[in-house]
Amino acid sequence: MMRFAQGIRVRSDHRDELVALLADWDRSQATGEVMGYIGTRLLADRDDPGCFLIIAEFAEVDGDLTPAAEAERNNRREETERWAEQLRALVDGEPVWTHYDELYRTGLTGNLRTG
């Protein structure tokens, strides 16, 4: 099953705080219930200093919701809303949210023993 990715483009002078915010989020998610959220990346734009792209990835959980639907479900969680408020406190202006369905990924092919 392909994944779903949410992009969040922000402008900020608080790079380290952004990293800490994401790391704190991951620590809090790691020992909780298995959700659709499976990880994130924070990318700094080399051509536009102060511009960052957060890519959060989602996958299926129980097979009854698509990864995109799991992301929607995640967005409605109170802790996600609190996290978004913390993010807004670190950035200039409103974050730009984009949404992507994954079509291809380098990696496992599904063969149980050969990967």
Add this chain to the structure above:
Amino acid sequence: MTTSGAAAPTAGGMGRGVTTDEANLIARGVAAAVAPPGGLEPVQVSLLGAVHAAVIGPPVDFATLEPLGPVELAAALASRPTTFRHRVVHLMVLGELILRPIPSEVARNVERYAKALDVDDRFVRIARRYAQGAFGLAWLDLHQSGFADHWEHARMDQLKTNVRLEDQLAAGVEDIALAERWMSFAELPPGTLGRSVWDLYRSRGFGLPGSVGGASAYLAQHDFVHVLADYGTNLDGELEVFALIGRADPDPKGFAWLATLIGLFETGYVADAGFFTGDLRERRLDRVEMHVRIADALRRGQHISDRLDTDLLDVDYHALVERSVADVRAELGIEAKSGAAASAGSPGAFDRAGMSRIQQEYAESLGGEEAR
């Protein structure tokens, strides 16, 4: 089938008091829980069969078992204590962790069995994350839930160090007093625990605890177990020693060690665990011989757990360094390897076959006298 003939539930060990009927029910439940949609993989049949025979009951052929559902398995084990049921769930997790990738259906199925058995287990959750592809979260979960618990309980005085590392799996830092203590093991008579572990370090060129790049004081505890349990220091030996250490821990969280090393050395689910680094060039658990060796390490660990009721990494080995290896083995209840493990080629701590290629090259550079 019935469990009416079962002996009184044990305090947490598995082999004792398990009837043939109950052992078969466990095998059927485990096989049903971890079977991918196309049926059990040969590696699952072999590993689970070896482990079942070593720690639960008479040998069974996992390839031909009639499935047993979660509710039925839970009913069969209803009189067993939580720790016993927890160990059964860990058998299931072991059976799924060796798959790459873990099919989502398998991870969800194991969770259904765990819930039916009323077992809340972090490794079930970690396997679900592997199945999702959430390897980073899984590592955070494994790290926070498994190892952190261990070293937070480790006593600094017992480890003979004043340096508290944030991550005890990372390489150690300079601690002169600790390094001098380890250096002093060289003066002990041959055959003592301290001298033997010194010889192990010397023959392989390992950096001493307390020296930059050496093992942390906490992780160095496992080197005493290499000597006591007579396991090599190549990747196969590390799998054996941590299978034993993990199962010897009376707390099921000890399963973190084996789960991590399988992820590091077998499936790649764990990319790097600090001092140990993944190496997937050769599949270790594809070999029947390794299944027998891992199973025997779990059997020995189970015996230690029943006898000692203490995490082997919490033992004050520094208080035992002047005693003979045989004496300490007897005190801790470390049994000899089984004939099957020996026949499967399990090398001893000082056998050349128990060294990695780099360790062998180092040993050869020392000359025959010191290389042993």
